[in-house]
Amino acid sequence: MEKIKTALLSYGMSGKVFHAPFLSIHPGFELLGSWERSKKVIQEDYPSAKSYASIEELLAADVDLVIVNTPVGTHFEYAKKVLLAGKHAVVEKAFTTTVAEAEELAGIAKEKGLKLAVFQNRRWDSDFKTVQKIINEGVLGELVEAEFHFDRYNPLLSAKAHKETANDGAGILKDLGPHLIDQAVALFGSPKAVFADIRTTREGSVVDDWIDLLLIYADLRVRLKAGFFVKEANPAYTIHGKKGSFLKPRGDVQEDDLKAGKKPNLELWGTESESLQGLLHTEIDGKEIREKIPTLQGNYFSFFDGVYDAISNHKTEPVTAQDGVKVMQIIEAAIASNTQQKVINL
Template sequence: MIHTALLSYGMSGRVFHAPFIHLHPNMQLIGAWERSKQLIQNDYPDLTSFESLEALLADNRVELVIVNTPTNTHFEYAKKALLAGKDVVVEKAFTTTVEEAEELKTIGEKVGKKIAVFQNRRWDSDFQTIKQVIDNQLLGTITEMEIQYARYTPSLSPKLHKEIPNPGAGIVKDLGPHIIDQALCLFGKPQSVFADFRVTRTGSQVEDYFEILLYYKDKRVRLKAGYFMREPVPSYIVHGTNGSFLKSRADVQEGLLLKGVKPDITNWGEEPESEQGLLHTETDGVVIRETIPTLKGNYFEFYNKVYEALAHDKPMPVTVDEGILVMQIIDAAYKSNAARKVVDL
């Protein structure tokens, strides 16, 4: 059993972590650090509400720590957990700088503890389907791709750590890591980066719109997010030498989790058929234009792989090196936006 504790029990702890750890047959949730409200025992009466980080790290039962606090605290808390002899899972964005990410890697290697970055969106139904289409070469050689988060949220977030300027604030480090990581999963490290950031909402003090262009030798990948996109458009647009694939962002897992549905139902992660992606391509001289079934999403796979890594010395599902590469892209994007030019990696 991997005995695990959370560093907060807000939305991320309640929705994205606790249900999966609690139901996992080889993991045991010990409790969470709760600063003001003691809420975890409302859902899990037998668990511990830790009054301080020090108390949680001093508990010898705790082997794995989930750093699911605001981004600007990730480095400090992950470092303390590693030095206390705990393995760690760190939410996105991994850290606020490349240097912090690299230092965590060095510390982890020195103390012999493992680090994973929580990139659950790799196990979204839509991304799993996109990856299958590309891996099966249904489009031929990929020439370009666009991934975007299209939202209509003109109001500022009540979470002040997202809106008040600090090293972890802004949409680039909030939504950016999800789609940067997905691009890297599909195509690896790009050669260079160009980025354009904007402030669009009334009263916003941080960037709330971005376009990031990843340059590869044989393709371009455009990443985009903003808060003034009322009409839904395909979140994934992939073009290749044989055809195209368009897919909405329709994974159902977050919506179900927010409603309190536990991830142990038989149809967990199944999208409605109405959200199937459109495949328009040519195979063996035959042109086809049809929707194709969407694969199931399943965030459980992240924690299955964390268990395998800790119990059987397998690689973490999202490695520290992959986390560092995402931070390198983010760092290059900030430099590009500031200089208004392409930045080589």
């Protein structure tokens, strides 16, 4: 297996937690190093890795793939530099700050024959994979409505300045929103229209920190909500069909395990507690069913498998640039809807 030489554009939380652990154990990747601006710490975790002083130095190296894991407002600038340098790219969410930027990056990658993927790791959460399985099995009948929540209780402002200053990449709509929107689009496709309510609720906040998006489909309505004042969590996923319902708490353990320093090569990696199993209440073959459903195993490793296949075996990226464009279209529509207080057609 020929290794894909890979570098990160940052070794903060995302590089240390979400990318380096998987790149370092995947047989198809070689983690070359990371651009580090102030703290030079990557070699403490990966002694053979190099700390690059600038993006120019990094792009001049023998690098095949670059992970753009910097603040959202820099994604377009840096991803464009990566692609123009002839490197494949993985860009974190939100993909860009505008649809126009997303489309330009997709166009450059296509023109240059490069792979460009969006890091939507939440498609490989244990809870979402289980919801996807239930929907695909059709046991709920024709779907009528769905509601996804990404709720937290945290009234304090983040210590990360780029998250709490007014800029094009800040706010919950472009932080947690892309996870919810991408999952909805992955399950149901792009909606016909969007209606959105976007608020600021924390004391001292200058960025949006509460969202309620309604995605309008022909015969389905999907509500997406996120906020910082939810002490008692709602189900993360509520799906209602004409035969039954499925309710699933948020339970994926991968982020917490990675933050705790656990390595993602364990046999039981991504295994939720049985107490967080989802509840299925439906009718199958004329029989009323109301039971807990075992949760599938989560595994972000699958995203990196997909990236390897895309580059080495000329397969489609696990989350494509066009997927990223669709998410940005919904985000822009949500902003317009909130501003104009009306439904925005896509």
